[in-house]
Amino acid sequence: MKNNLTSIRLMSLLLSLIAVPAIALADTKVDVATEVMTKSFKERGQAKLDRLNQDKAMASCTEYANKPMPAKIAASITAENFAAIPFPKDAKYLGDWKAGERIAQSGVGKQFSDNPANPNGGNCYACHQLSPLELAYGTIGASLYQFGKNRGYSAEIAKYAYGKIYNSQAYLACSNMPRFGHNQILTEAQIKDLVALLMDPESPVNK
């Protein structure tokens, strides 16, 4: 038994030696890569070098980008991010859908080419179908056409929409969607306008 184990260990040691080039590249280059990357960018406008830093969630999402993420890690990402959502104290989630439509159309904000004094957009149409009047919508995210109409205009759904826009990682670990509130891309009022775009019965999204 023990012999067997030893020989297996020996074998795997040998194997790992043979496979060194590939494995070494995959593992030990992590730090070299980070170092090279850091040296390859320079701050410009509002985009400082700290944009390359990762929080715990993004570090995990990067690590598991090409392999299944253990359920425990996924659960901790969603739990920690959910706990960090400050839901509006007044429990009112709906703003003005017309303002929401403008935010959904606007793709500016946070780029080094953007003036930080101007309001940021949400660029929702880049990834989602919303109003049927806009033909140029992306398909990275789900279609949100008739979001409220199909789900019902309930407070629970409105709260879910608010939370999801505020911090998508609270609902799905490693979701591709930006954390608009958590990362201070959009203000609370802007997020409420977007919730209205999704949830107001008068919004074109629900027509």
Added chain:
Amino acid sequence: MADPMKIRARLQGDKTQVIVSMSHEMETGQRKDAAGKTVPAWFIQNVKATHNGKVVFSAQFGPAVAKNPNIGFRVNGAKVGDKIIMNWVDNRGDNRTDEITVTPA
């Protein structure tokens, strides 16, 4: 000094298909620069094609023609080896003349 045009002239049957690419900003006069100042209009106004000393095609452009525009037209009666001379003039009086030899399709 303006950049040369890129001209293709190919004989297809009895027609010569000419396609011309021109290097030009074609500034509309409606755009504002980063400082908020209106960028003055600057665009090609006249284009002319000559074959054997005869104008075979001409155009007047407004600023709504695209930046680095191209035009295409079809001339009858040109032969392989003939020269087609293209010329443009812009609203600042800058101009450019280039010629191309007709080739087989």
Added chain:
Amino acid sequence: MNRREALKTTGGSTVMALLVSAGLIKPTDVFAQATDWNKNAFDTKNLNDTVKALGGTTATLSKDIVFSSAPDIAENGARVPIAIVSNIPKTDSISILVEKNPNSLAATFFIPSGTEAFASTTVKMGQTSNVYAVVSADGKFYYATKEIKVTLGGCGG
């Protein structure tokens, strides 16, 4: 129109040629000066006014004008390729108009006899709009129209 244009050019060229041979101007200046540009037409804001400025009174819809190449949807309004064929006899000019641009007329092409009644170019479109192809032939004006939608591609930033 076309004949007048041709006459003017010929006359101009002769004078220019004399000036060139007399060493008064450089050959490159000839082209620069022997041209004219219809400012009135390029200032117009709708089909009717453009037709008038081009020398007509009114234009009739014609099936003999074909958009031989023009997209239904343009991914970028900054460059919309448009090609027009006129099957109307004695076609002597083809103009391209974009209804919703600040000024309608984008370009006019003059077709002398012996040249096909065909022209292609690339135009700018500020937004989704009707595009008109206006043809003058034997002193009369004709048009065809097509809507081209302008959409937004890319990341939007």
Added chain:
Amino acid sequence: MKGSHIVQYLGLWIIGLFAAATIASASAADKVEKKSTNAKPPAASAKTTDPTIREIEKYREMLAEGNPADLWEARGEDLWKQKRGPNKVSLEQCDLGQGAGVVKGVYATLPKYFADTDKVEDLETRLVTCMVMLQGFSYDQAKKAPFGSADNRSNMEALVAYVTANSRGLKMNVALTHPKEKEAFAIGKKMFFHRSGSHDFSCATCHAQDNIRIRLQDLPNLTKQEPAQRAYTSWPAYRVSQGELRSFQWRLFDCFRQQRFPELDFTSQGSVALTTYLARNANGGVLLAPTIKR
């Protein structure tokens, strides 16, 4: 499609009914949304059925007929042959990887390791090297105008157009034999998946899935051979929205801008590493560049 919508509605009804914002059920909602995203290929990839996409394809074909990239190629050829710089020599003795003066086919083999600089270099980096070593420019001068604009034209982009046009029709063939080439590939891959910044984006956010699009723009899955080939071989390109011919270095620079990262330094080691990763993934693809894009 209809079926998946029903599933989606049901899923959300369940959340509505069972309240909600517990993390568990909300995350179930996400899964449902995700599923409907996955069920989407018909709409997204539907070049044959979605009329909008079909028309856009037609527009792109029409654009290709009069590509102003020709103008950059011509200017690049002039620049290549002109005696320039303090040494007053042309670039005709520049070694782009296949021997001094060889332009034909070189772009298909770049990036690659160069012994004289002991570095992996992509086309732009190598052109800078030649401008410094042959023509006597300083590095700062050689890198001064990497990307052109109306009032500040880029010689670099013209040279790039000229050199890449000379590999048109050839298959991408990045070797990855030298250890430094392998290292560049590994670093580039790491950069591709690095998620950070205000929007939590990585290259992979948009370029590691099949059949998705941003607005109306198809997003190639750059981790897969066929779409990686299609994407890589279409650069450099005349960009209508810019009115300029854009190099691959520009492509990365502007992706990172929109990714909300800081500025990618022109010809930096990271930029070459990422290019190496993407170029190698495109091996076997036929180079079409310079092309024209919206």
